[in-house]
Amino acid sequence: MNPERFLTTFHSLTNIGWTEDGVLRLALNEYDIKVREELIKILSSIGVHIMVDDAGNIIGELGGKLSDAIAIGSHMDSVPYGGKYDGFYGVMAGLEVLRSIKERGISNHSIKLIDFTNEEGSRFQPSLLGSGLTTGIFDKNYVYSRRDKDNISFEEALRVSGFMGDESNRLMHMKPNYYLELHIEQGPILEEEGYQIGIPLGIAGLSVYEFTFKGQSSQTGPTPMDRRRDALVGASKFVVSVRDHAKKQENLRATVGILNVKPNVYNAIPREVRLTVDVRSIERNRIDHTINEFVNIAKSIADDEKLEVEYRHLWTANPVSFSDEVISVIERACKELSMRYKFMYSWAGHDAQYMTKISKVGMIFIPSHLGISHAKEEYSSDEDMLNGLRVLEKAVELLNS
Amino acid sequence: MNPERFLTTFHSLTNIGWTEDGVLRLALNEYDIKVREELIKILSSIGVHIMVDDAGNIIGELGGKLSDAIAIGSHMDSVPYGGKYDGFYGVMAGLEVLRSIKERGISNHSIKLIDFTNEEGSRFQPSLLGSGLTTGIFDKNYVYSRRDKDNISFEEALRVSGFMGDESNRLMHMKPNYYLELHIEQGPILEEEGYQIGIPLGIAGLSVYEFTFKGQSSQTGPTPMDRRRDALVGASKFVVSVRDHAKKQENLRATVGILNVKPNVYNAIPREVRLTVDVRSIERNRIDHTINEFVNIAKSIADDEKLEVEYRHLWTANPVSFSDEVISVIERACKELSMRYKFMYSWAGHDAQYMTKISKVGMIFIPSHLGISHAKEEYSSDEDMLNGLRVLEKAVELLNS
Numbered sequence: 001m002n003p004e005r006f007l008t009t010f011h012s013l014t015n016i017g018w019t020e021d022g023v024l025r026l027a028l029n030e031y032d033i034k035v036r037e038e039l040i041k042i043l044s045s046i047g048v049h050i051m052v053d054d055a056g057n058i059i060g061e062l063g064g065k066l067s068d069a070i071a072i073g074s075h076m077d078s079v080p081y082g083g084k085y086d087g088f089y090g091v092m093a094g095l096e097v098l099r100s101i102k103e104r105g106i107s108n109h110s111i112k113l114i115d116f117t118n119e120e121g122s123r124f125q126p127s128l129l130g131s132g133l134t135t136g137i138f139d140k141n142y143v144y145s146r147r148d149k150d151n152i153s154f155e156e157a158l159r160v161s162g163f164m165g166d167e168s169n170r171l172m173h174m175k176p177n178y179y180l181e182l183h184i185e186q187g188p189i190l191e192e193e194g195y196q197i198g199i200p201l202g203i204a205g206l207s208v209y210e211f212t213f214k215g216q217s218s219q220t221g222p223t224p225m226d227r228r229r230d231a232l233v234g235a236s237k238f239v240v241s242v243r244d245h246a247k248k249q250e251n252l253r254a255t256v257g258i259l260n261v262k263p264n265v266y267n268a269i270p271r272e273v274r275l276t277v278d279v280r281s282i283e284r285n286r287i288d289h290t291i292n293e294f295v296n297i298a299k300s301i302a303d304d305e306k307l308e309v310e311y312r313h314l315w316t317a318n319p320v321s322f323s324d325e326v327i328s329v330i331e332r333a334c335k336e337l338s339m340r341y342k343f344m345y346s347w348a349g350h351d352a353q354y355m356t357k358i359s360k361v362g363m364i365f366i367p368s369h370l371g372i373s374h375a376k377e378e379y380s381s382d383e384d385m386l387n388g389l390r391v392l393e394k395a396v397e398l399l400n401s
Numbered sequence: 402m403n404p405e406r407f408l409t410t411f412h413s414l415t416n417i418g419w420t421e422d423g424v425l426r427l428a429l430n431e432y433d434i435k436v437r438e439e440l441i442k443i444l445s446s447i448g449v450h451i452m453v454d455d456a457g458n459i460i461g462e463l464g465g466k467l468s469d470a471i472a473i474g475s476h477m478d479s480v481p482y483g484g485k486y487d488g489f490y491g492v493m494a495g496l497e498v499l500r501s502i503k504e505r506g507i508s509n510h511s512i513k514l515i516d517f518t519n520e521e522g523s524r525f526q527p528s529l530l531g532s533g534l535t536t537g538i539f540d541k542n543y544v545y546s547r548r549d550k551d552n553i554s555f556e557e558a559l560r561v562s563g564f565m566g567d568e569s570n571r572l573m574h575m576k577p578n579y580y581l582e583l584h585i586e587q588g589p590i591l592e593e594e595g596y597q598i599g600i601p602l603g604i605a606g607l608s609v610y611e612f613t614f615k616g617q618s619s620q621t622g623p624t625p626m627d628r629r630r631d632a633l634v635g636a637s638k639f640v641v642s643v644r645d646h647a648k649k650q651e652n653l654r655a656t657v658g659i660l661n662v663k664p665n666v667y668n669a670i671p672r673e674v675r676l677t678v679d680v681r682s683i684e685r686n687r688i689d690h691t692i693n694e695f696v697n698i699a700k701s702i703a704d705d706e707k708l709e710v711e712y713r714h715l716w717t718a719n720p721v722s723f724s725d726e727v728i729s730v731i732e733r734a735c736k737e738l739s740m741r742y743k744f745m746y747s748w749a750g751h752d753a754q755y756m757t758k759i760s761k762v763g764m765i766f767i768p769s770h771l772g773i774s775h776a777k778e779e780y781s782s783d784e785d786m787l788n789g790l791r792v793l794e795k796a797v798e799l800l801n802s
Contacts, residue, residue: 186620186623187623188624188625219587219775220679221607221681221749222586222748222772223772224588224589225644225654226648227588227772228644233640235637236636236638236641237641239637243631247626253625253626255621257668264658264659264660266679266715270658270660276667278621278667278668347624348622348623349622374620
């Protein structure tokens, strides 16, 4: 591979949509369209066959001696005021792999590069719409009827963009044998612990629950401290317990993100607090077990504070495990390149999780400076990016042999 | 005094403005006007001279041999969906005292009955507008320009009501020698501890501060538990500390009533939490000292959680002490009537606090069932109301001798 070509291409193209507050390359907006056209221009110039499916996913195919395919993918859309790296890095690295394979002659397997539409879920919710439709997880009507904040449907945005492709181009019909995705970590672990490469074993699942603590409102003045039924005191104990409980354990994340108080008046004791708990783990039964513990903690706090507590399930996404075969190949690539690597999990969602339905999947992570992501401060060094690219290229070479 | 006459008058008149959700007798609304007219009708029928000042306060005067006056007062306005007792009880008890003094012949001192306008501050903010203007604490322009939620000014409401009186009738010009106010406790102490009468030594002061905890927002997934700067965890520790700190002490109340989270999204670690702390004590330096302790607690929590914390003063109302002479007279009245009484503080505001500027002031409390107030469930028994009335009458008799 050609490090200079990769870096030049990456840095010039990721500036499409850059503002002083971050990248504004929301799915299928003017900047996303522009960068897609640039990608297609380069792929076409080296003889890659371009297909677009009915989710607007771009699939570039470099033919090989065998029909089995190795796919590399990621996404070029960003969150509002996002970073320059994120999914964009993965697509640019895949492009460089195709360019260098092409230069070396004819590939053994067919090699595919995929740019998935609307990975972020910032313009159209939920996230992973492109990979969800192309793998058959989402229904076409569901995907097409998603609307952005200006009430434009996904279908309309796709038509206007010029990237309305054909259902026959869906990846579920091609079923690539392998799927690889290179991404920034979006967390601080690799940098802090001095690793060059992270090898995710899978993607964590999550369950989100709502808890409501109910007490008795009264005037703050005349109600003595020991006669109160203050819903906010109970909820606050719970917030701290949730964090402390999760902090004591490995590979568990639990967060209270939303918290609303009633009546929310300075001189009234809070009568009701409603909050959400987001619990993540790589093991589904660990999530369920943790939720049970949180329910018990909430009940015990409610008893102590003379409150009532209710809870309800909002939604769950199951954890995903990557292919042992692909993980081994990535590890072998790291070893052959003398990279310091660490097995870990992905705690954020990626298109890779839906690709597990139709392919053997693996991911490669590189360090994120300070763990910051989805912000203009997002940064990974050129050296780290080149390390990730080398591992990706080596893994493809091993799978392609 | 005539217990039956008092109870009949109280129960029939407090139904003016009663709905199935509570009393709707907001200051100068149709129900408040109706009940004011009924009060004036009764007072006039027994020869009481009626004056109205420029705040709409009604001052009924029963002449005596001496020009020094003993004033009894309270208010008949309610919060939205309030209780039947609250200030209304105090006015009705004062009315019965005047009726029975009139029946017994000529009083030694002049006896005044006052119904203060807009005590609650529910229709026009702040509270105590009537007593504030008549004692010279508030400026006339300030009081007249207060507006309700329909943008009606206090001045306009006063004119429409027919209770626009004369500035020369302000109590600051008459300066009654003594002022007595009988009220429900609005807290659970007297009932729980088996007392019939509470004798407040004064009214607690309060300071309200705003605290803001600032951390770092990031995705709940990829950010490990021990790398977080979660503003909600810090704020929650603070909420619990404020309660625990105040609970350990006598005669101190501290409450977090308002708490708002940013960005308040289920999968984002909270970056900012803004909350209010309402601190009350009978001693001003105790309030200031407690605020200092809370600032230190907040800073210590912020350090532990790697957060920043800011705070600012919103407002302060100084504590008020009642007259030792009047307190002694009320105590003597209780003893002569063999009442079980308890010295305590008023933790809510009353017109009595502004009356301390121009008179020697004392208050009398009776038990509130379950401590509930400002709600339709507010309740005090006829027996308790009569006990309070007897103490008020006896105290007036002692002052009048």
